[in-house]
Structure formats: C-alpha cells, structure tokens
Amino acid sequence: xxxxxxxxxxxxxxxxxxxxxxxxxxxxxxxxxxxxxxxxxxxxxxxxxxxxxxxxxxxxxxxxxxxxxxxxxxxxxxxxxxxxxxxxxxxxxxxxxxxxxxxxxxxxxxxxxxxxxxxxxxxxxxxxxxxxxxxxxxxxxxxxxxxxxxxxxxxxxxxxxxxx
Numbered sequence: 001x002x003x004x005x006x007x008x009x010x011x012x013x014x015x016x017x018x019x020x021x022x023x024x025x026x027x028x029x030x031x032x033x034x035x036x037x038x039x040x041x042x043x044x045x046x047x048x049x050x051x052x053x054x055x056x057x058x059x060x061x062x063x064x065x066x067x068x069x070x071x072x073x074x075x076x077x078x079x080x081x082x083x084x085x086x087x088x089x090x091x092x093x094x095x096x097x098x099x100x101x102x103x104x105x106x107x108x109x110x111x112x113x114x115x116x117x118x119x120x121x122x123x124x125x126x127x128x129x130x131x132x133x134x135x136x137x138x139x140x141x142x143x144x145x146x147x148x149x150x151x152x153x154x155x156x157x158x159x160x161x162x163x164x
Contacts (some may be wrong), residue, residue, distance in 0.1 A: 025076075030122065032104055033079050035093055035123060039106075039130060043093075046091070047136035056155075057085045065095040089158045108132075111154055121146060126137045 044058050051057060075097065081094040091110040105157040108119040118135050122143075128148040132154075144150055 006068070029077050031125075031150075032077070033102055035128075036079055036106070039123075040080065040093070043082060043151065046151060055087060059083050059085070059136050063095065063096075065097050084155065087159050091155070091158070111158070149164075 012073040040060055045118055045149065047056065047058055060080045060082050063079055064075050066075040077095075077097060079095045084091040084093075089110060091108065094107045094109065096105045096107055103125075104123040106121040108121060111119055119162045120133050120135075121131065122131050122133050132144040132146045132150060134144075135141040
C-alpha cells in the first residue's frame, strides 16, 4: 500500500507543478502580448506621417503564435501580427512562441535579400529595448537598435528605383 500512497503523492505534486507552470505561462503570455502590442503601436506611430493609401499602409490582425515545439493546434498564445504594405510589397512582423527566460522573438518576412538569411525583432527581458537581428548562415547574427530611422531605412530598400 505504500507504493499506492507514494503514487498518489507523486500525482498530487505533479498536478501542483503543472498548475504552477500554467499560471506562470499565462502571466508571461499577458506581459508578452502587451509588449508586442506596444511595439506595434510604436511602429504605427512612426509610420503615421508617411502613410498613403496604396503606397504605405499598416494593418494588424489576430494571430496564434506557434513554433517547432508548440504546434498551432495546441498553442494557447493568442496575439496579433502586423503587416506593412509598401509599394505593393508586404512586410510581415509575426510573433513566435516565447523563448527561454521570456525571450520575445518576432519574425520579419519580406525584407531579407540574402538567400538563407532571416530577420527577427528580439526583446530579452528584463530589457524593454527591441533589437533587429539579422542572421545569415552560421556566423553570429548582426544586431542593431530598432528605432524609427532604422525601420525607415529597411523599408526604403523596397521602393523601386528609377533606372536611367
């Protein structure tokens, strides 16, 4: 009977730890969603003076973040993604599942010219600053402070140039 009692204690302990993990995830998710929403508000403010229908538009839509270890079917992290449409080309900023230590990572799609590169926006708590991280191959990523001027420089590369 001792083994049965031990089994019961183990199950109770497991249930408590799962409840704690769920509460921690929900708390972190709320902070994460708030940070992403704040970033999207900031981007919208930065681009407000230059928005033009058909030339530069910013939109947001509901999105469920997922990743390799958390498929979209089981992900409970509901957030939004941001789309910047510039000169007919979409740039999407899409949240990925929260990383270790509350790392927030958002994939930036539609800007990379490198064949195997990727661009992401990263915020590692307790910092509240966002970094633009460009990864290309096996070398260490290039990181830049993400601000209005940096975003404008990246978007300028999508505007077709006159040839002549």
